[in-house]
Amino acid sequence: MARVYNWQLGRQMSYWYPESRPQRQFAAVFDTNKCIACQTCTLACKTTWTSGVGQEYMLWNNVETKPYGFYPLGWDLKLLDMLEGQKWSEREYEGQKINHYDGSTIFESAPAGERVLGWRPEDQDYSYPNVGEDDCAGQVDGGASFSMEHMAWFFYLARICNHCTYPACLSSCPRGSIYKRPEDGIVLVDQGRCRGYQECVKACPYKKVFFNPMTGTSEKCIACFPKIESGLQPQCFVNCIGKIRLAGWISTPDKARPDNPIDYLVHIRKIALPLFPQFGLEPNVYYIPPVHVPQSFTRQMFGPGVAEAVSAYRNAANDPDLAGLLSLFGSTEMMVPRWKRQGEQVVGMNEGGEILRVPLTEPVHIRPAYDRLYQISRTNCP
Amino acid sequence: MRIRYLLPWLLLLFVAGLAGCRSAVQITAEVVAVPAAGIPERPDDSAWNSAPEHAAKLLLQDLVEPRLMQASTAEVRVRAITSGQEIAFRLEWMDATKNDLPGPAHFMDACAVQIPVVIDANAPDPQMGQQGKPVEIAFWRADWQASVDGRPDSIKEIYPNASIDHYPFEARSLEKGSVEQREMAARYAPARALGNRRAGPREAPVEDMVAEGPGTLAPAASATSKGRGVKTANGWSVVIVRRLPAGFSPGVRTQTAFAVWEGSHNEVGARKMRTGWIPLLMRGQE
Numbered sequence A: 001m002a003r004v005y006n007w008q009l010g011r012q013m014s015y016w017y018p019e020s021r022p023q024r025q026f027a028a029v030f031d032t033n034k035c036i037a038c039q040t041c042t043l044a045c046k047t048t049w050t051s052g053v054g055q056e057y058m059l060w061n062n063v064e065t066k067p068y069g070f071y072p073l074g075w076d077l078k079l080l081d082m083l084e085g086q087k088w089s090e091r092e093y094e095g096q097k098i099n100h101y102d103g104s105t106i107f108e109s110a111p112a113g114e115r116v117l118g119w120r121p122e123d124q125d126y127s128y129p130n131v132g133e134d135d136c137a138g139q140v141d142g143g144a145s146f147s148m149e150h151m152a153w154f155f156y157l158a159r160i161c162n163h164c165t166y167p168a169c170l171s172s173c174p175r176g177s178i179y180k181r182p183e184d185g186i187v188l189v190d191q192g193r194c195r196g197y198q199e200c201v202k203a204c205p206y207k208k209v210f211f212n213p214m215t216g217t218s219e220k221c222i223a224c225f226p227k228i229e230s231g232l233q234p235q236c237f238v239n240c241i242g243k244i245r246l247a248g249w250i251s252t253p254d255k256a257r258p259d260n261p262i263d264y265l266v267h268i269r270k271i272a273l274p275l276f277p278q279f280g281l282e283p284n285v286y287y288i289p290p291v292h293v294p295q296s297f298t299r300q301m302f303g304p305g306v307a308e309a310v311s312a313y314r315n316a317a318n319d320p321d322l323a324g325l326l327s328l329f330g331s332t333e334m335m336v337p338r339w340k341r342q343g344e345q346v347v348g349m350n351e352g353g354e355i356l357r358v359p360l361t362e363p364v365h366i367r368p369a370y371d372r373l374y375q376i377s378r379t380n381c382p
Numbered sequence B: 001m002r003i004r005y006l007l008p009w010l011l012l013l014f015v016a017g018l019a020g021c022r023s024a025v026q027i028t029a030e031v032v033a034v035p036a037a038g039i040p041e042r043p044d045d046s047a048w049n050s051a052p053e054h055a056a057k058l059l060l061q062d063l064v065e066p067r068l069m070q071a072s073t074a075e076v077r078v079r080a081i082t083s084g085q086e087i088a089f090r091l092e093w094m095d096a097t098k099n100d101l102p103g104p105a106h107f108m109d110a111c112a113v114q115i116p117v118v119i120d121a122n123a124p125d126p127q128m129g130q131q132g133k134p135v136e137i138a139f140w141r142a143d144w145q146a147s148v149d150g151r152p153d154s155i156k157e158i159y160p161n162a163s164i165d166h167y168p169f170e171a172r173s174l175e176k177g178s179v180e181q182r183e184m185a186a187r188y189a190p191a192r193a194l195g196n197r198r199a200g201p202r203e204a205p206v207e208d209m210v211a212e213g214p215g216t217l218a219p220a221a222s223a224t225s226k227g228r229g230v231k232t233a234n235g236w237s238v239v240i241v242r243r244l245p246a247g248f249s250p251g252v253r254t255q256t257a258f259a260v261w262e263g264s265h266n267e268v269g270a271r272k273m274r275t276g277w278i279p280l281l282m283r284g285q286e
């Protein structure tokens, strides 16, 4: 095992291969507060990539209701159970306060004979993709009222492959059939080389590699790389009804640029957090945590930055830069590697210059219930 | 002193004698390929009775990660017959379960025969060879056998209750069996589209491969091996037929090694029971 630096853990950690970051890293921010679990993303992916024989059960993108939704069954709980003591502490690093993970990662906890601590879902575990859907944590009794945080709650968690900086899938493959593209950090299974050992299925803590029983190989999310190569965002991003997603490129914290939308949200404003950073993969899909969910839950899921992220997000209405950048989500099919705010407008740019302009506040049109011009009522219940 | 040297031999004779009481099987300390006019391709062909048997003790693959930590199959009994152009091995081992249905967390019963590419007293590393000293591997798998034996290439064979609305290649606009239709099907089966030989549907249950160390397994330039495996009451009986190793002739010794995967024990790839090198001798014409 090599020693590599994982900035999400604020420390070095052990990994099967030495640190080798791509020229640029594909990344995304998902705003959990806006997801309505319509599953349009799931179908956009399904119809684009996994309509073949042997791919029936595969959901490279899925949306589950937390706390009781899982695909596959119990994917996170099982590993959290196996991974003991996930403690964080605050440390000082070069004059800055950083969160330091004191526990051990799935690489550091690998049992004898294994490269990674993992478990293998069985076919039944994939049989309930909508388990726990819209199920609430807690009961709503008579006289209950809502305040923040909600006493009864659930939220939707949309998931794709995290195109991790330290992929467990890649490190577990004894054949080296999985690779991380140097040009964009996208993690792919070489379908010509894979022999279907399913080591990656066992190793990926997010369970985002799927075994195809008809071709006998393992398959996974490809981040719609043909679209990325043409400067476009993936299918699940551009089809998202809730406009919860933004794709882009992430820098390491020391190279963060305020005009890079992902850097701004992750590194500068710190409102978007990795999913289970304690696993140690440096996953590259970042989540704006749900504001109404008890933080004892979200802290375990998104790490120690939750409180800060939630309060910054809740203040977005008074924060034109943040509100502005959030309104770029779902506004264009193109990748938006740069942005700026100009007064009441937010501008998205790429290498070729400006690509779109979005108002900070949408104009409001009030349509009266009775239309005098056509002398007709516009609503059923005037 | 002398008696100490003699003891193992006496013991061997005694054990061989015991075995002899049960059947007429000749037990050999190495794998002896017996020349014959033809190759018996069926595991139950009586021609196999003419070949001596070597009982190879299986060891854990515990040198490279992922390792097998708990032993399963204890031994594989091997016989070999050669026609002068081809060599056939019959591998038999105990296995209570038949594992030939692929799926997530389903693993297949399988076995393999490994032989160095070059006959050399200084053999390559027994675990998949080493750089500059390649080995050839002929690999048999139970699910491939099932599909060669006629199991259709359909998800319904694995999950009989599966209900599928529609596959794009079944669109009405595509004529059944047409080039366009097959192209569309391949588009959604990337491993097949790329010609990955293990991605089925297969014509032979055996795959030819070469390796120069763990993790380097690659398809051989030509796929010529064949075979046939049958589930018996207690285990598997599998014949693997491959071309004769270059330079292997009567009186010549090379090496061979075997591996067995027990599907019900989640054995796959590097997680396997294997032997070290065992001398492989071609008996002179009798």
Ligand code: SF4
Residues within 6 Å of the ligand: A160, A161, A162, A163, A164, A167, A168, A169, A170, A187, A203, A204, A205, A206, A207, A208, A209, A220, A281
């Ligand atoms: S999420 Fe899983 S499949 Fe995706 S790169 Fe990370 S380890 Fe690999």
Ligand code: SF4
Residues within 6 Å of the ligand: A034, A035, A036, A037, A038, A039, A040, A041, A042, A063, A156, A158, A239, A240, A241, A242, A243, A244
């Ligand atoms: S399309 Fe968007 S809003 Fe709908 S489920 Fe997917 S992520 Fe959520």
